[in-house]
Amino acid sequence: MVMRMSTLFLRTLREDPVDADVVSHTLLVRAGYIRRAAPGIYSWLPLGYQVLRNIEAIIREEMDAIGAQEVHFPALLPREPYEASNRWAEYGDSVFRVKDRKQADYLLGPTHEEMFTLLVKDLYSSYKDLPLSLYQIQTKYRDEQRPRAGLLRGREFVMKDSYSFDVSDEAFLRSYNAHREAYIKIFDRLGLEYEIVAAMSGAMGGSASEEFLATAKNGEDTYVRSPGGYAANVEAVVTPAPDPVPYDDAPAAHVEDTPDTPTIETLVDFLNERFPRDDRPWTAADTLKNVLVMVRQPDGTREPLAVGVPGDREVDEKRLQAQLEPATLETFTDDDFAAYPALTRGYVGPGVLGEKNVSGIRYLVDPRVVAGTRWVTGADQHGHHVVDLVCGRDFTPDGTIEAADVREGDPAPDGSGPLELARGIEMGHIFQLGRKYAEALGLQVLDENGKLVTVTMGSYGVGVSRAVAAIVENSHDENGIIWPREVAPADVHIVATGKDASVFTAADELARELEAAGVSVLYDDRESVSPGVKFNDSELIGVPTIIVVGRALAGGNVEVKDRRSGERTEVAVSDAVGYIRSLVRRS
Amino acid sequence: MVMRMSTLFLRTLREDPVDADVVSHTLLVRAGYIRRAAPGIYSWLPLGYQVLRNIEAIIREEMDAIGAQEVHFPALLPREPYEASNRWAEYGDSVFRVKDRKQADYLLGPTHEEMFTLLVKDLYSSYKDLPLSLYQIQTKYRDEQRPRAGLLRGREFVMKDSYSFDVSDEAFLRSYNAHREAYIKIFDRLGLEYEIVAAMSGAMGGSASEEFLATAKNGEDTYVRSPGGYAANVEAVVTPAPDPVPYDDAPAAHVEDTPDTPTIETLVDFLNERFPRDDRPWTAADTLKNVLVMVRQPDGTREPLAVGVPGDREVDEKRLQAQLEPATLETFTDDDFAAYPALTRGYVGPGVLGEKNVSGIRYLVDPRVVAGTRWVTGADQHGHHVVDLVCGRDFTPDGTIEAADVREGDPAPDGSGPLELARGIEMGHIFQLGRKYAEALGLQVLDENGKLVTVTMGSYGVGVSRAVAAIVENSHDENGIIWPREVAPADVHIVATGKDASVFTAADELARELEAAGVSVLYDDRESVSPGVKFNDSELIGVPTIIVVGRALAGGNVEVKDRRSGERTEVAVSDAVGYIRSLVRRS
Known part of the structure; x- marks a missing residue:
């Protein structure tokens, strides 16, 4: 269905919102994608929700492709499983806690290791049932001390979380690597520049983890990389200890x-x-x-x-x-x-x-x-x-203890050269959980010899709503957002300019034909808005291809503009659908 | 992607779950669609989540068709707007309340009138902006005193809620009727038997409302209907008052x-x-x-x-x-x-x-x-x-006061004959809100004469997760669920029986070809499971068309069974894809 700006629930803003501290927040609010509902809590307007769903679709495809199965857990979770894993206490103030009318304790799930572990325990009992990878795309909660940066650090947010279950550490590594490869495909398709770095496991527990960081000048995470290929979140950098120094000749203190x-x-x-x-x-x-x-x-x-x-x-x-x-x-x-x-x-x-x-x-x-x-x-x-x-x-x-700051030029712990510092946004995190949760909650299966073995788990997260903001951080200019094609709220943005009825007739028809050809269209059909405002809005909103139906129509042409490069091409109206279609398919 | 039962995260149960009090709950748990996470709170397994998403897709299509625009609000909502509408107090124990780390008050949204009103106030200011209808499909919360009947009365559930905004009561009626028509299409497509009845507005406020009740013997709602077409939720039935009786001759008390x-x-x-x-x-x-x-x-x-x-x-x-x-x-x-x-x-x-x-x-x-x-x-x-x-x-x-029970045979208030009592499940509710929320929150727009007028609103809800259960209540037999085609987790269920490798080869190929032809397939490829168990599972799971690849294969045939009628047809393997495809398209 053509989205017509005359009726679309959208108002672009000329002014930066006062509470916006990063460019993605500013642009997403100004371009009418999101609105703040409470600190760290946002509402999605039609264009924003479309982008969010496009990202979800990409993630679904790539998770399905590695054989992960989609399930959906509640967000309101009972205390008991989190008690068993000790996270009920460990989360401290960082989770939202709820009492029901019977005074039973619940929390709003920040992540679901316990629930997945229990569900698999409920259904499965044999090594033959494994390997298994389950995922969900779900609303999660974290009571951040300082919610900031719009969608980058919210208190209610959308995540894809998945969990792998294997009978042995070797089998687990296959699941882990499958997820790692899927994440590479996801972040490539999202059009993000990113780096995979060694990370701390934090509250998740487990032995090892890697982060996918979108490179961003004002990212919250600092990471290091060396010429020899070492890359780690700064929190995970290990300081090489020098050899002991002989001190027989040292003067007395x-x-x-x-x-x-x-x-x-x-x-x-x-x-x-x-x-x-x-x-x-x-x-x-x-x-x-x-x-x-x-x-x-x-x-x-x-x-x-x-x-x-x-x-x-x-x-x-x-x-x-x-x-x-x-x-x-x-x-x-x-x-x-x-x-x-x-x-x-x-x-x-x-x-x-x-x-x-x-x-x-x-x-x-x-x-x-x-x-x-x-x-x-x-x-x-x-x-x-x-x-x-x-x-x-x-x-x-x-x-x-690793407490001293890491500096540009410090040696990489693996000897791969001096470290360079950079900043990024945590987009994905893959954890080798080991048997922490399976042990705490008793998830065991019978192995080939009929012996009970504890299952080895991994957990894997992608910040879905955060990705919307990270993409904007990665991809914008002084005029607005520049969406990568796969996540854009529409394939093309038709701008009809002028007062002439023939312009709107031509634009209407082009919009209809493009939709029929499978090209999604945002169409600025507003009659009482000046061309200048329409052009500014199209730059701000950031659909990758802008089609101007206006002056060139006299010569039987429309103007096709690439939002990223600014390049303009005149195309005959009669060829426009074919041209645009190949443009959309190509990228 | 073919769903293979050898790897599908699914375990059917032979026994009824002890806590199940209605048939939909029993069957959905036994057939592996849902699992209980806490009282009134459920997890969705892969097949269940697929059904839920199919229902969501139908609702989206019909809401988009009437020009409603999809947005998405948070579930964690600040106290202030609910204070302004007085619902913060009115909800009493029936909402979950949350305090954040700064002791600020939040609630888990049971419905979003206030938030939508404020958002429209934030963006719109003129009669030219209206009419507007917005919707979301979202997780909602209600702290029910007695969560029961599985998905029929849960504490965390999925709803489609929409809201209409109009400049006049006449314009509002068009929005209301458009929603009413869309709901008729939705419930028809869901394959539900239902009745549209007059209802009370309850906590929603406003002047009038109608409910869409799925007819169900053990539905929670009782409603009445008359031969002349009167239909109302029993709570909304008005008792006709008889004429006063002369009492001059009455003896003294x-x-x-x-x-x-x-x-x-x-x-x-x-x-x-x-x-x-x-x-x-x-x-x-x-x-x-x-x-x-x-x-x-x-x-x-x-x-x-x-x-x-x-x-x-x-x-x-x-x-x-x-x-x-x-x-x-x-x-x-x-x-x-x-x-x-x-x-x-x-x-x-x-x-x-x-x-x-x-x-x-x-x-x-x-x-x-x-x-x-x-x-x-x-x-x-x-x-x-x-x-x-x-x-x-x-x-x-x-x-x-309307407090006396309503009985079979009572006269309809509109004189349309004696009432008949029936039971149903509330699937949809459409409310004429009037100006209650717009007044409480100050939503006004300028009319044609530049005068500020308060906006007239409607709110409209569909129980999405509840629909999954209502469909099962409507459509099952002693062997299991019978899904209407549009919501079924797959179009066909292929059951490969026997030990012969050729059976599995043929079934594999058929599954692949069907998927390539756009038919979604659940495929029972389990090798160590008896045909009896597989047949039972297929009846329990309830995919509308079951294809048995087994004995008939010797004659070059497969058996196609209609889950609802039980009718069986032998079809040549070579014709199977075409036959099935037309079957799926037809219904």
Whole structure:
């Protein structure tokens, strides 16, 4: 059916919405695809819902092609299965919880590992039933602390989630790889530029995972890549630990009075002035910075953690957080300092931290802090630092942690060269779950020898509503959206210009003929709107092919414009349907 | 893609599920279409989800055909718009309420009048923009007190809801009738037997409404129809009030000692024995029964109500409830009796009730209790009744109420003959909302004269997941489901029987060829399953055409069986695709 702009439920906006912080949000609201209903919660207008359904159709085709079967679970889920997997507690504030009229506990499903596991357990019992991959395209919920960026981080959103069930790890790898290949096809068809990177498993548990990140300057995720092909989400980057350093000749540690050195910078200046070194000047990399945080477990318990990183690096909260999941980070407050009197604020050092019986605080350091490295760091007394403090001789951390920021030029952990930093939007995530959920919920099948074995699972997600925004982030210009053909709300946008009735007659007929030829049409048939406004709207809305029926009609032509390149071609009205049809088919 | 039962995520069950109380629930679970996830909350297995999507496709086509435009709203909705319409309070316990991490109030949308009204207000401002009809197919929530009957009364369910917006009541009627016609097409295509009946508007507000009820012996809704074409939900039946009766000659009311008459029956026997009448015996219809209930308003206030009905009728709680919505009914407890000492339990009469200053209780009577009618009823003292109590002379009720049950043979209110009672399942409901929501939320547009007018709205619902069950209630036999062709999970079910490899080769090829010809195929290719089990499964699953590839193959034939009639036809393998194709097209 031709979508006529005279009746289409659409109003484009000239002004940017005040609450929009990314270009996809701005353009999708201005072009009339979505409207905000509440923070992080959006309504889909006709054009937007068409795009969403086009994306769903692509995903369905590719999931069906690998033999995954579509099912549909509720969004309102009972507490019990999530209790069994411990996620009822682990999710903390990040899920919406609901009590029914009988005070029974429910949650709005953020992901469905438990439910799928239980359903397969209900139906299947033998290795002969496997492999099995199930998927759904469904509305999901997450009570984000800071919903932002429009559809990129919403609280109600559409996801495709799928789950694979296999009798062995080898069989699982085939399911995992099938999904990986299907995802490559999906994201290719969505017209996204993306990168596949190693990732953390986070709240999902399991052993390994990979993310599909759409490259985007203002993406929320930072990732790294090396010339040799290493690619990882920055949270998953492993710091190569240097070899231990011999320290037999190292001088004894000595405490120095270091007045007026509140920052690392002032401390380094002080050292270079008072204790100049012959071979090289002191730098921030010679100092060891100890950062205190409180770690809150899902069960509500709170315990302190000290993190030691070289002074030339910052603690990257997202990296630190990723190591500690499902626990969350909180600030180390004045009250916390008061509760640990061994700590001297601003001068906290391994002298206290490295002795757990003194401070009572767990002390984890950056992997670069290996045995034999020498540091200038807090002396646990006001206005004093300790110099030549040797790791492994003068203090022993409780372990290492990936908390320091990753920098452009850092070496890739696999030796494949210096890292480059880039940003992206998480579009897909594939998880090797192992047996975590199958064990928690008792999903076992009989193997060939009649022995019960626990099933190996994978879970796989695509952000469907997020994809709408990611595509816009990837594909727009200063005038508006440029949809890749497979997801566009229509194949062509006919713009009828002028006051002449013959223009509208010709445009009407062309629209009808194109639809009959299987080309979907958005048709600007508004009579009281100026050509300029119509052209602006067509650029903003972003249908890939724009057909102008107007001035050229006198010569028996219409103008066909490519939204992306801006290229214009005059085509005879009589040839237009054939020309457009081949254009739509080709791309 | 051919669905192969060797890999299809499906297990049919021999036993009825213990919690199933209606045949559709039993069959849908046994045939592997749905599984229960929580009370009133179901998961859709592959075949079930296919049926659901087929129904959605039919609805989409018919809604698009009347120019309605598809949008999609969130299910998690902010409190404010529902506050403005007063439904935040009115819904009481029947909606799921959610607080986010910032303690902001949300609800899980049971219906979306408010959100659509606000969206149209956001985009539109002129009479030129109207008429407009918008729809969505969406997951909805209602915290039913007693979720039951599987998909027929669930707590999470799929609905198509649409909303029309018009500048005048005349224009509105065109939108309403277009929806009515579309619904007729939808329910015809779903293969449902149904009736269109007058209905109450309930929590929706507005002036008038009609229901589409699928006829079903164990439907939850009772409706009436007359030979002359009157049809109404029993809740909406209006009792014709008889003319007042002259009572100048009526004897004075007299109180009688009526020992041992705890029931109407014993009272009538007592009257016939002690006060026999010449013209006709006393019957229950001569007595007036006064029933006490407590009415709880959405704001929590609770007040008593006395309902007087002729003693030969019961108070129909659903009818009474429908008149009082959004208030709910509660039992009149011992404590309540204690709070109203003027009441004598078992002998409550209009002597007390008819005098509001005495009892403090509102007293509403059946419309048949008109001025001049004479009654035997409670005398407000233990063991006593009053005889010849005349309405309008001896007592004056506060008004009338439709609370008495409706009986087979009652006269239709429009004089179209005696009513017949039947039962049905509410499949669709179309509401004339008037300006209730537009006024509450300020939806106005400029009319032709530049004057602001409030928009007239309609709302229209189809129970999509409920339709799956209603179709099964309408269409099954003792062996299983019989799907109408347009909603069936597949066009044909190929059953390969026997051990011979040639059978499977032939069946494989037939399945492939049918799919290539646009016929969707469910194919029982299981090798280790007996023909009996396969036949039983095919009857249970209910695909309309079953093709048996087996014994007849020796003669070059397959057997084509019609699931509904049981009729079997042998068709040459070489003709099978053409034959089946015409069969599928025809119906």
